[in-house]
Amino acid sequence: MERINMNSRTVSAFQFEEKCIKTQKDLEKLKNDGVLMFQQVPMVEMDGMKLVQTRAILNYIASKYDLYGKDMKERVLIDMYAEGTADMNEMIVRYPFLPSGEKETSLAQIKEKARNCYFPAFEKVLKSHGQDYLVGNRLSRADIHLVELVYHVEELDSCIMISFPLLQALRTRISNLPTVKKFLQPGSQRKPFEDEKYVEELKKSFCTAAQKLYCRELTMRSLREWTQARDKLVSADPPSRNRYRCPVLIR
Numbered sequence: 001m002e003r004i005n006m007n008s009r010t011v012s013a014f015q016f017e018e019k020c021i022k023t024q025k026d027l028e029k030l031k032n033d034g035v036l037m038f039q040q041v042p043m044v045e046m047d048g049m050k051l052v053q054t055r056a057i058l059n060y061i062a063s064k065y066d067l068y069g070k071d072m073k074e075r076v077l078i079d080m081y082a083e084g085t086a087d088m089n090e091m092i093v094r095y096p097f098l099p100s101g102e103k104e105t106s107l108a109q110i111k112e113k114a115r116n117c118y119f120p121a122f123e124k125v126l127k128s129h130g131q132d133y134l135v136g137n138r139l140s141r142a143d144i145h146l147v148e149l150v151y152h153v154e155e156l157d158s159c160i161m162i163s164f165p166l167l168q169a170l171r172t173r174i175s176n177l178p179t180v181k182k183f184l185q186p187g188s189q190r191k192p193f194e195d196e197k198y199v200e201e202l203k204k205s206f207c208t209a210a211q212k213l214y215c216r217e218l219t220m221r222s223l224r225e226w227t228q229a230r231d232k233l234v235s236a237d238p239p240s241r242n243r244y245r246c247p248v249l250i251r
Contacts, residue, residue: 018189023205058082062141069135077135081122081142085149088118092152096199107156114153119164122146126166132173139174147174155193 021027031039037052044051051057062068069075091110131137150171
């Protein structure tokens, strides 16, 4: 979970200051300061605004830096492709936080979806127009999201891209952009893929002893699943509702 201060004048370098939330106390401070509109992160401070909600943040940044197409038709394609990558990424983001007994099945589903649904669809788009980028033959947020997805899937299966030469070429093209290349280098602000140690550190930092009993069973399910389960657990004891409130952690 994080808040980001962005230097809006440095377009070419796209510099930003990242402030990670490390404890429940850090999150509560932001909530009490009134900077989180819906009491959750991510939050980006940019151009005198405190922006929340991931899609709104991404759309604003993409519009500001000309990564959002030249007209409505291009924008709807960019949105469509971005939403597709988001659906696939949601499966990957949840994976490290699943109980060990569910991981094998989840990993098989991720690989199947990538190999037989999402990657073939994007390979077909690139083949259909023969251009370097997904939309309008120019870099857009859709390309960035897709290459991010490719990297995430390769963390789980390094051989999965063999059948998708156009996606491999897109990944190489995007990865060689100077600012992206710098971001991918060791020591940058890029976050590593979550491992078991990271997951345990999050649980330790954000769950009290009472919450851990529930987090163990309900760890890192989707926001809707967690909310429904929490409401069911505490409905018979309204005064104790806050005891079971565990933040949903977003990568």
